[in-house]
Each structure stands twice: as C-alpha cells, then as structure tokens.
Amino acid sequence: MRALDGISLEIPPGITGLLGPNGAGKSTLIKVILGLVRVTSGQGQVLGFRLGKQGRAIRSRIGYMPEDDCYIPGLKGVEVVQFAACLSGLPNVEALRRAHEILDFCGMKQERYRDIETFSTGMRQKAKFAAAIVHDPELLILDEPTAGLDPEERENLLNRIRILARDANKSVLISTHILPDVQAICDHVLILAKGKLRLSEPLDVLNRPASPVLNLRFLGPEPEFIDALRRAGLEVTRDADDAEWRILSETDDPTAVIWRAAAEHEVAIQSLRPALNSLEEIFLQAVQEADHAHS
Numbered sequence: 218m219r220a221l222d223g224i225s226l227e228i229p230p231g232i233t234g235l236l237g238p239n240g241a242g243k244s245t246l247i248k249v250i251l252g253l254v255r256v257t258s259g260q261g262q263v264l265g266f267r268l269g270k271q272g273r274a275i276r277s278r279i280g281y282m283p284e285d286d287c288y289i290p291g292l293k294g295v296e297v298v299q300f301a302a303c304l305s306g307l308p309n310v311e312a313l314r315r316a317h318e319i320l321d322f323c324g325m326k327q328e329r330y331r332d333i334e335t336f337s338t339g340m341r342q343k344a345k346f347a348a349a350i351v352h353d354p355e356l357l358i359l360d361e362p363t364a365g366l367d368p369e370e371r372e373n374l375l376n377r378i379r380i381l382a383r384d385a386n387k388s389v390l391i392s393t394h395i396l397p398d399v400q401a402i403c404d405h406v407l408i409l410a411k412g413k414l415r416l417s418e419p420l421d422v423l424n425r426p427a428s429p430v431l432n433l434r435f436l437g438p439e440p441e442f443i444d445a446l447r448r449a450g451l452e453v454t455r456d457a458d459d460a461e462w463r464i465l466s467e468t469d470d471p472t473a474v475i476w477r478a479a480a481e482h483e484v485a486i487q488s489l490r491p492a493l494n495s496l497e498e499i500f501l502q503a504v505q506e507a508d509h510a511h512s
Contacts, residue, residue, distance in 0.1 A: 221245055222412040224259075228356075228390055232382045234399035234420075235392040237409035238504055243392045246409065247358055250390075251276055264355055277305065280354035282345050284361040284392075294329040294336065295320060298347045305352030312351075319347045324373060338365035346374065350381065357381065357389045363398055375402050396496050408500060410507035416499070423499055430492035431471065433462040437484030445478040446471075463492065 221242045237243050248254040250263055252272025261268040263275045288297050295316050302312035320329050323343045328336070333344060342365065349357060359378070363371045379402055381387040393399060399406060399420070406423060408416040435442065443462070446453050451474065452465040464471055472489065479486050 231404035232389045233405040234403035241409040280349035282349040301348035302351040415503040431464045434487040
C-alpha cells in the first residue's frame with residue numbers, strides 16, 4: 218500500500234496549513250520533505266535542493282518542530298535550544314547567545330534554567346518551537362504546534378508564527394487537526410486524504426461564498442423588518458437555533474435595501490457581513506470524496 222500516491226504540490230510563500238485525517242499521509246509527506254523517507258518514484262526540490270539526493274543540505278535550511286517530545290533528559294531548557302543551535306553548525310558560545318535570544322522571543326523566562334523533563338506541556342512546546350527556529354531556517358515545518366496549549370499560549374504561538382512569516386519572510390508549513398488555527402493564520406491550505414492531494418487552494422479563495430449570501434444580526438421588531446426585506450425581493454432564512462439571518466439576493470447587492478428597511482422599522486443592525494464557506498465543511502467534503510473514490 219502506498220503512503221503517498223501521485224502527490225504533486227508546491228508550498229508557496231507564507232503560511233500553509235496541511236490538513237488530513239489520521240493516516241492520510243501527512244507525516245510521510247513531512248519525512249519526504251526532510252529527506253528521511255526515500256520516494257520510490259517522481260522527483261522534487263526543496264529550497265533548490267533535490268529530494269533524495271541532498272537531504273543534509275535540505276535539513277540544514279529547515280526548522281522542524283515534531284509533534285512528539287524529543288529532548289535529552291538532564292538538560293536545562295536553554296541547553297536544549299543551545300544544543301539544537303550547535304547541531305546546525307553554530308559555535309558553542311554563539312549557540313548559547315542565540316538560544317537566549319530565541320527563548321526571549323518565545324516568552325520563556327527563568328524557567329529556561331529548569332530541567333526540561335520538569336516542563337509543563339506549554340513550556341515543552343515553547344522549547345521545541347525555539348529549537349526549530351534557533352538556526353534561522355528558511356522553511357519551518359511545524360507538526361501540531363498548538364497541541365496541549367491553553368487559549369492564551371495558543372494565541373501567543375500563532376502570533377509568533379505570523380511574525381516569522383510576515384516580518385522574517387519565512388515559509389511555514391503547519392500540520393494540524395485544529396481548523397481554527399488554519400483559519401486564523403494560514404494563507405494556503407493543502408488537504409491530504411488516502412495518500413492523495415485532494416485540495417490545494419489559497420485560503421481567501423476557499424473563504425469566498427458559493428452564493429452572494431449575507432449574514433445579518435439585528436435588534437428590533439423582527440416580523441415587520443423581515444417582511445419588509447422579503448417584499449423587497451430578498452430571500453431571508455434562519456435556522457431555529459441560529460442567531461443570524463441569511464439573506465440571499467440573486468441580482469444586485471442588497472446592502473442598501475437592508476439599511477433602508479432597518480431605518481424605516483427602527484431596527485439596530487449589529488452585524489452585516491458576507492457569509493464564508495466553512496473550512497470544516499470543505500475538509501469533510503474532501504475526505505468523503507476520497508472515501509468514495511476508494512469504495
């Protein structure tokens with residue numbers, strides 16, 4: 218059985234989210250990029266180096282944050298990051314200076330002097346992230362980087378990834394099951410299922426609604442306002458348990474009609490925004506299509 222079958226992809230600049238169910242081939246794809254698994258056919262390049270031929274050169278320019286813990290017991294947090302810097306070729310003193318600099322960026326304070334095995338999940342994630350970026354790589358591959366983090370630390374890590382992509386011009390590949398993380402920071406989305414690439418699209422393209430639907434929230438006399446919108450030719454619907462109304466117009470932009478009706482009926486509009494496609498629905502559809510193809 219092939220772990221990856223006929224994969225053809227390009228990782229663009231910016232932040233790319235790699236999605237797929239368990240067993241889809243995400244880990245294998247990462248190992249192929251890192252040169253840790255040899256492909257049986259095909260060819261490719263990573264940062265200008267040939268896959269399968271220049272694995273060491275490729276790995277020297279990639280920062281990899283694995284999902285599982287990978288530290289040497291007995292080392293301090295700062296020593297773990299320093300050791301990663303030394304492995305990249307930095308002299309020992311420069312590696313230590315760089316480790317402190319990166320740990321400052323990652324928000325790790327005096328706990329960096331504690332033994333790594335005493336770290337909490339959040340602290341270990343910080344240490345792994347710091348070790349991945351300490352040698353200033355061109356490409357970052359982050360495997361489940363926010364797993365186990367509390368909401369504040371999760372947002373902090375996502376912000377650091379944004380900074381690296383935006384200000385330091387890094388290309389970032391994030392393998393994750395957390396779709397809100399992809400929605401929050403990614404520029405591009407890849408979906409793997411059954412060893413095949415099922416989707417590769419910019420996130421802003423995926424977010425475009427399939428139809429010109431607006432989501433509306435408002436306060437005021439509901440029946441009169443909704444009746445006025447329908448008389449104006451708009452299709453207005455809402456699920457029983459949903460606070461938002463969906464407004465569909467097959468022709469012109471209905472925004473002016475909505476605001477005019479709101480003024481006439483003394484309705485306060487809380488929000489009026491284009492409906493976006495659900496990344497979860499897109500993901501499930503890609504996976505289901507893969508299942509049908511193999512049935």
